Amino acid sequence: MDNQATRKLRIAVDIGGTFTDLAAFDESGKTLAFGKALSTYDDLVRGIADTMSEAGVDAGEGVLFLHGSTIVINNLLERTGARTALLITEGFRDIYEIGRINRPDAYNLHFKKHQPLVARADRFEIEERLLANGAVFKPLNEDQVRSVAKELKERRVEAVAVALLHSYRNAAHENRVKEILSEELPGVFVSVSSELSQEYREFERTSTVVANAYVGPRVQGYLGELESHLTDDGFKGRFFAVQSTGGLFPVSDARRMCVNMLESGPASGVIGVSAVAKHLDLKNAIAFDMGGTTAKAGLIRNGQPLTTSSAKIGAYGSDLPIQLPMIDIFEVGTGGGSIARVEAMNALRVGPRSAGSAPGPACYGRGGTEPTVTDANLVLGRLDPDHFLGGAMKLNHEAATEAIRQKIADPLGISIEGAAEGILQIAATTMSYAVKGVTTERGLDPGGFAMLVYGGAGPLHASAIARELSIGRVIIPYSPGHFSAYGMLFGDLRYDFVRSVFRTLDPTILGELEDAFLVLEEQGRSAVDNASAGELPVVLARSADMRYRGQEHAVTVDLPAELSFSRDADRIKAAFDAEHLQRYGTSAPREEAEIVSLRVTAYGRMLAPELKPRPLSDVPGDIVPSRVKPVHFGAAGWLQTPVHLRESLVPGAKLEGPALIEEHASTTVIWPGDGLVIDAFGNIDVTIGEI
Incomplete structure (x- = not known):
């Protein structure tokens, strides 16, 4: 990409556990540039600056800056967020700690409950009460809120989460509490549940708003620092963050709804796969991303990324729910930097602990001494010490060999090659679980899908993982090492709206449901127009959460534009039966269905790089290698x-x-x-x- 003053750059940056990646699209010249640099945990903005410099990208030429980051998920997993208080309806102080009382492993003697992000001493009950229909049963005690605010000031809390009962029906009490807290606690981050989720389930809503408040001050500070850095470098364009849906939203929204960035980087990769699959006429595809610390899988089904309305963050069984729409991504703690070790009974383990970028794998020569997946690939000749990152970063073969010999080969009494092969076989098996999480666990056969593999480490292991899962076709897209950043360039402005309704699907309520959809769609249009100054075309998509009468959990059913509750109730019921059959292997066409929630997604369509096919050359079979x-x-x-x-x-x-x-x-x-x-x-x- 030439340095010309006429360039109009859309700059996309993804911060991963080991590397920070950049993809830049020149809207005027229709060209692409890529960059990669080590992530700098002590100063993430410096890593971004290094990546832009490596790619030869000038922020002053940027018209749009798109950003995905691991800062939200890292703060939650590492418990490094702000000191947070929780204000909750009187009588519900312990709902956050009690949770659902689920026990995923009934006979696991080592099971541990989730650990709340807010200590019980920092949870305060507020006198107020709404009924399930949103009517006021007990007025808000504003004096008590001010009294609590004074106590929070003395405790020097940095953030406050507010979760009042049934606020998804009526947000008036929560909004008033936020106003009072903002008056009494200037500079403190305040988050209310009704701004994040308009769905029922009090524990999940409470957990979501607490997570948002917990990471809020850190994310606000980081985004503010990045914005200042870009401004100082001459950037005058728009700054959008990437959501867990793969959609974009303005940085002003990201500062308030920080938890929406939870899985921003992985979601962008799935959006990129969706774009590639569309051009290849693939209706169904697996998106597999292997980076330095984790491997992740998503699914493209019937041309669309598979999504979910919630996720859980943390260790299995002790995790905390986040109730927000996001791309359905299954993640395992295995990546290029995953550390291999020998445990009791000579068991070889790989991950989830990672060497990261500091010090990194032993072969990086930055002080690391633990053997990793990357070291194993180097020892087996699959990586070249002189050609890593195009030769910009030299790898130390001797250090990798010594790490594997000392920590794995000698303790197990096997050869260095055998130890390295064992590391990679275990890694491949573990990573196959990520693919199974979005296929077999959803009633789908992975062997019936093509697998698009990306991430810096993904193509190294693509064939081995495919063999584990009996997948016959693997596709490595253009520039896989930068693909999550590249995928951001295909993202659209996006807002999601939901309304819990609880209605039986029968003719008497069809008009009411249609009217509710129209209200949500108007909210979607308004949100996109406000964020884009009315410059982007708006596209709306409907879906509904449905279940059979007597069920607890619902499945989300996409409703094409031609379907209307007021006209096509039977077709909607049939679509639900088919979705339930796909998900659970059974359906009940004769049973009544209930509508739990209505959903509308509003897209502001943005310019994306145009993928143009090139003519196939008649290439001779004996291609000369380098x-x-x-x-x-x-x-x-x-x-x-x-x-x-x-x-x-x-x-x-x-x-x-x-x-x-x-x-x-x-x-x-x-x-x-x-x-x-x-x-x-x-x-x-x-x-x-x-x-």
């Missing part, structure tokens, strides 16, 4: 393996494994028996051998 090197392939041992530079492989090029395909931020491993073709869009389309 070099040949020994690479270890499991039972086959060391094989002389051709190494190809990705930019040298034109559309139509075909290769048979074994082979390595190197590019700036990633390496694709093609196993013996695998074959590949470069498609018209430049993707590496791999056919997996015997599975």
Whole structure:
């Protein structure tokens, strides 16, 4: 990308656990640029500046800055958020700690309950009460709120969460409490549940608003620092953050609704996969992302990313719910930086603890001594010490070998190659659980999907994971090492609205439901117009949470634009039956259905990079590699393996494994028996051998 004053850049930056990635799209020249630098935990903004410098991107040329970050999830998992207080309806002080009293493992003697983010001493009951229909049963005691505010000031709390009963029906009491707290506690972050969730379930709503308040001061400070840095560098465009839905919203909204950024980076990758799948005419695809600390999977089904209305954050069984719409992503703690270790009874374990970027894997030469997945790939020849990040970052083969020898091979009495292979096999098996989490656990066969693999470490392991799951086709998209940042460029402005209604699906209430949808749609149009100054076309999508009478939990059913409650109740019921059958393997067409919640998503369509196919060349079969090197392939041992530079492989090029395909931020491993073709869009389309 040339440095020209005429450039109009859309800059997308994703901060990961090990690397910070950048993708920049020039709206005038229709060109792309990419950058990658180590994430700087002590100063995240510095890592962004390093990435922009590496890519040759000038903030002054930016018309739009898009940003996804791990700051929210990290603060929640590491418990490094602000000291937070909770104000809740009288009599409900302990709802946050009691939770659902779920016990996922009935016979697990080591089970531990979730640990609230707010200590009981910092939870305060407020005199007020609304009925389930939103009517006032007991007025708000404003004097008591002011008294509590004075106590919170003495305690020097940094954030306050407010969760009042039935505020999803009537937000008046919560809004008044926020006004009083803002008057009495200037500078303190205040969050109310009705601004985040308009759904029932008091525990989940309380947990969500507490999480938002807990991370609020840290996220506000970080976004403010980043915004100031960009302004100082001459940026005069719009600053949008990425939500867990993959949609964009202004940074002013992100400062209030911080928890919406929970899974911003992973969600962007799924949006990118959705765009690639559309151009490849793939209705169904698995999105698999492997970075430095985690591996994540999402699903494209019938052309759309699979979404959920809630998620849980933390260890299994002791996690805390977040009740917000987001892309359904399953995550495991295995990445390139995952540390391998030998535990009791000579058990080899990999992850979830990660070396991160500081000190990083042993081969980074930054002081790390623990063997990691990246070290194993280097020892087995799948990474080249002189060509990592295009040669910009040299890897220390000797340090990687020594770490694996001391910590794994010698304790187990096996060869260094055997130890490295064991690390990668365990990693591949663990990562396959992420894919199963969005396929088999949803009643879907992963073997019926193509898997699009990205992330800096993903293509190294794509073939091994595909074999674990009997997946026959793997696609490595353009620039996989920057793909989550690249995916942001395909995001749209997005707002989600929901209203809990609790109605039986029968003719007497169809008009009421249609009217409720129209109100939500008007809210959606208004939100998009306000955020975009009316410059973006608005697209609306409807869905409904439905269940059979007597059920507790609901499933979300997409309602195409041509369906209306006032006209198509039978078709809507049939769509629900089909969705329930897909999800749970059973349905009850003769049973009555209930509408639990109505949902409307409002999109402001934005300009995205145009993916243009190129003509396929008639490439001869004997493509000359850049070099040949020994690479270890499991039972086959060391094989002389051709190494190809990705930019040298034109559309139509075909290769048979074994082979390595190197590019700036990633390496694709093609196993013996695998074959590949470069498609018209430049993707590496791999056919997996015997599975």
